[in-house]
Amino acid sequence: MDIAIIGIGLHPFGRHEGVSAMEMGVIAARRALDDAGLSWQDVDIACGGSLQVLQPDTMGKFMGLTGIPFTNLYNGCATGGNLLLSAANAILAGSGDVAIAIGMDKHPRGAFSVGDDLAGIGLGQWYGEVGLAVNPQFFGMKTQRYMHDHGISEDTLHRIAVKAFENGSRNPQAWRRRALSYEEIATSEMVCDPLRKYHFCSPSEGAAAMVVCRADRAARYTTKPIHIRADVFKTRLYGSFEVMHASIPADSRPSPSVQASRSAFEAAGIGPEEIDVAQVQDTEAGHEMMHMAECGFCKDGEQEALVRDGATGIGGRIPINTDGGLLANGEPIGASGLRQVYEVCLQLRGEAGQRQVPGDPSTGFTHVYGFPGVSCATVLSR
Amino acid sequence: MSTQIPIQEGLFTWPAPSPQLIGSRCLNCGEVTFPAQPSCPACTSDRTEEVLLSRRGTLWTWTIQHFPPPSPPWLGDPKAFEPFGVGYVELPEGVRVEAPLTENDADSLEIGMEMELVVRRFDEDADGNERMTFYFKPAA
Numbered sequence A: 001m002d003i004a005i006i007g008i009g010l011h012p013f014g015r016h017e018g019v020s021a022m023e024m025g026v027i028a029a030r031r032a033l034d035d036a037g038l039s040w041q042d043v044d045i046a047c048g049g050s051l052q053v054l055q056p057d058t059m060g061k062f063m064g065l066t067g068i069p070f071t072n073l074y075n076g077c078a079t080g081g082n083l084l085l086s087a088a089n090a091i092l093a094g095s096g097d098v099a100i101a102i103g104m105d106k107h108p109r110g111a112f113s114v115g116d117d118l119a120g121i122g123l124g125q126w127y128g129e130v131g132l133a134v135n136p137q138f139f140g141m142k143t144q145r146y147m148h149d150h151g152i153s154e155d156t157l158h159r160i161a162v163k164a165f166e167n168g169s170r171n172p173q174a175w176r177r178r179a180l181s182y183e184e185i186a187t188s189e190m191v192c193d194p195l196r197k198y199h200f201c202s203p204s205e206g207a208a209a210m211v212v213c214r215a216d217r218a219a220r221y222t223t224k225p226i227h228i229r230a231d232v233f234k235t236r237l238y239g240s241f242e243v244m245h246a247s248i249p250a251d252s253r254p255s256p257s258v259q260a261s262r263s264a265f266e267a268a269g270i271g272p273e274e275i276d277v278a279q280v281q282d283t284e285a286g287h288e289m290m291h292m293a294e295c296g297f298c299k300d301g302e303q304e305a306l307v308r309d310g311a312t313g314i315g316g317r318i319p320i321n322t323d324g325g326l327l328a329n330g331e332p333i334g335a336s337g338l339r340q341v342y343e344v345c346l347q348l349r350g351e352a353g354q355r356q357v358p359g360d361p362s363t364g365f366t367h368v369y370g371f372p373g374v375s376c377a378t379v380l381s382r
Numbered sequence B: 001m002s003t004q005i006p007i008q009e010g011l012f013t014w015p016a017p018s019p020q021l022i023g024s025r026c027l028n029c030g031e032v033t034f035p036a037q038p039s040c041p042a043c044t045s046d047r048t049e050e051v052l053l054s055r056r057g058t059l060w061t062w063t064i065q066h067f068p069p070p071s072p073p074w075l076g077d078p079k080a081f082e083p084f085g086v087g088y089v090e091l092p093e094g095v096r097v098e099a100p101l102t103e104n105d106a107d108s109l110e111i112g113m114e115m116e117l118v119v120r121r122f123d124e125d126a127d128g129n130e131r132m133t134f135y136f137k138p139a140a
């Protein structure tokens, strides 16, 4: 893929009383355009994604009604990854010169609800009525089985959370900027065994946007383009263990995260061992642990030693979720994947301040994963 | 006297002294899925038949739900909430079925333990019928 990111914008994640998701989307889009030295009139294609905003394209009246195709897109927690992919694909197809991807969301406090009509997600109503339609149950159960199979202790979960909030404390744009002690995390209340309160991210509010163009035209707009070397979207294969599945076969298959990451690394011609900074979906500490292996950064079971030795911290061999990840930023679903890309762009541009990965990183990776078994993996380079 | 009705028709045999889950088996590749569905997620065939699943299996993984699930869709009473176990039980048909568990104590659950199906009261509908649903409990 020969597409470059030429502008990045973020409306910081957190709680923003009185500011709508769409207003945050407008702010992120304007920041991304400013970063590229462009205005909305220069945009040929827009892609918007959100859970809470029914139709992101309605924001056109705040940006300016210029007649461009503005596609709405939603793929659960993988929405952000797909927004970038769709914008890039539109440029690859020759539909225009400049495309923008905008993700925005604003969720109420508390666990995500699937609402009152489960037929809309292919499930019987009974599944929700008896209390099975709860994401954290799946996170707990997958983590539980993985720890059993690969000899990993709760120590790894605690350390992953310590690192997330430590990174968040170095990120002025993070929602949770207080570093938490190992003790606080390890003794926080149990949510879904073996996962505790501070192992989890919370739904939050925020927006992020990216402006892209053909790589060979990027120099017109910026001196620091970030190249999308590969961007792959996969849905679940029969046999992968996924959230909200009333049954799964005993004969298991690799997750969509494995499929997407492998394909992305292959297409990029860059291997996971060559990545300088990575973002993986850390809905909770258990999934950061599992995604380290699913995305190819280690073998199953190696996480215990890697995390203990600080390999995934800033300054480690493979820094992961350097901005504090979902744990320190929360998850506005539509925007989350683009926040990951925003962070990797900052790192590769050398603009990450207190949390800058040392050694002048030149390659990055982002990964989103979500219901009902979707994943996007992106390989980036300077 | 109230009548006991399944929380949804077609999930398990009821009334029955030894209730069984109702799944489907693909007529093309033989894969078993629960609940029963008219098509096969493994091979894309649209020819399946109903099959009654074994009542016993082994606990493949588990967790305990420590907070009241979002409501809707959960129909429990948040004020009377008690943590409950959830797990996947691997059955001899080669399928792992997700279900609430009768146990809610981490010390009483272990991956690999024998489990068996039970049907118990979940709640009452507007007409005073007892709505029944399935659970797995550690096998005696």
Ligand SMILES: [Zn+2]
Binding pocket: B026, B027, B028, B029, B030, B031, B040, B041, B042, B043, B044, B045
């Ligand atoms: Zn089949």
